[in-house]
Amino acid sequence: MMELTRLVQSAVSESSWWERQGIDCTILASAFLSLPAGFLLLGFSQPLLFALGVILMGTAHAVITVKGTHLASHGALSESRDWAEFWAMFFIEVCGSFTAEAGIQAHVKIHHAHTNIIGLGDSSTWRIPFLPRFIYLFLAPLAVPVITPLVALGLLKDQSPGGALRTVCMIALGIYSQYWLLLHISGFQCPSSALLCMLLCRALFSLPYIHVNIFQHIGLSMFSPNHRPKRIYQMTHGVLNLPRNPLLDWTFGHSLISCHVEHHLFPFLSDNMCLKVKPMVSKFLREKRLPYQEDTYLSRLHLFFNRYQELMVFAPPITDLVGIQ
Ligand SMILES: [Zn+2]
Numbered sequence: 306m307m308e309l310t311r312l313v314q315s316a317v318s319e320s321s322w323w324e325r326q327g328i329d330c331t332i333l334a335s336a337f338l339s340l341p342a343g344f345l346l347l348g349f350s351q352p353l354l355f356a357l358g359v360i361l362m363g364t365a366h367a368v369i370t371v372k373g374t375h376l377a378s379h380g381a382l383s384e385s386r387d388w389a390e391f392w393a394m395f396f397i398e399v400c401g402s403f404t405a406e407a408g409i410q411a412h413v414k415i416h417h418a419h420t421n422i423i424g425l426g427d428s429s430t431w432r433i434p435f436l437p438r439f440i441y442l443f444l445a446p447l448a449v450p451v452i453t454p455l456v457a458l459g460l461l462k463d464q465s466p467g468g469a470l471r472t473v474c475m476i477a478l479g480i481y482s483q484y485w486l487l488l489h490i491s492g493f494q495c496p497s498s499a500l501l502c503m504l505l506c507r508a509l510f511s512l513p514y515i516h517v518n519i520f521q522h523i524g525l526s527m528f529s530p531n532h533r534p535k536r537i538y539q540m541t542h543g544v545l546n547l548p549r550n551p552l553l554d555w556t557f558g559h560s561l562i563s564c565h566v567e568h569h570l571f572p573f574l575s576d577n578m579c580l581k582v583k584p585m586v587s588k589f590l591r592e593k594r595l596p597y598q599e600d601t602y603l604s605r606l607h608l609f610f611n612r613y614q615e616l617m618v619f620a621p622p623i624t625d626l627v628g629i630q
Pocket residue numbers: 375379412417568572
């Protein structure tokens with residue numbers, strides 16, 4: 306791991322600001338810049354223009370709330386600590402309707418630190434065993450935009466009163482400003498149709514969002530908290546990359562799609578830097594005869610549909626890696 310870390314660190318120090326942060330910040334800025342066109346298109350009654358508005362608004366929302374919140378949760382959007390904190394609050398709370406404190410705790414401090422360790426970072430929050438497979442994979446994700454702020458409210462009890470109040474204000478600001486713009490820019494007459502349109506746009510990428518979250522860890526090696534493997538074994542056995550996909554690379558970011566292994570090994574890297582170090586990381590792991598796991602989106606979907614009971618309902622078996630360390 307030290308050897309690989311040195312290689313990656315030298316690649317980072319040789320990279321320009323544009324490569325380290327500029328490209329990803331530009332993608333996020335372009336999502337914000339496309340919002341006025343999205344609100345205007347949603348005001349048209351012609352089905353084609355309205356559908357274009359839903360696609361534009363939904364795509365911008367996914368870029369901001371998936372790629373943006375993920376990079377912000379890792380502090381990868383700025384090298385300044387204060388700005389990193391500000392971006393985490395802005396992306397996770399205002400845009401993502403979730404609490405920054407709980408989001409960072411769950412994603413960075415639990416999922417990343419304890420990837421595939423049973424009872425800690427084993428992706429169990431993504432399992433809803435009582436739901437049948439078709440409902441879980443293809444219908445329930447559509448409720449993500451409604452469930453997210455409700456779960457956030459339930460988690461506020463663990464925050465300080467001041468922090469909880471700030472989170473409620475930030476979430477309300479994000480939801481109300483989109484609703485207000487739908488009424489005043491898009492021209493929705495009825496509040497319920499504006500809310501419905503908001504949900505439609507926010508749910509546009511909910512299916513791949515849930516799929517990607519389960520595809521890249523569940524079904525891979527699981528570890529006992531009492532026999533944790535070395536970090537490089539944990540990440541190479543418990544993380545999988547999906548192939549590059551122009552739509553998901555853009556909306557979710559490389560670190561969640563084709564560079565998830567690189568992201569788990571080096572979570573401080575931006576999406577573009579994960580892509581840059583990918584050839585170096587994959588070559589290193591193959592030379593050291595470590596797994597570099599890859600599978601296609603459709604193959605994973607097929608696997609989860611056919612083995613839903615085993616992967617998503619029953620407890621996963623523990624893989625003992627002690628022997629190969
Ligand atoms: Zn992450």
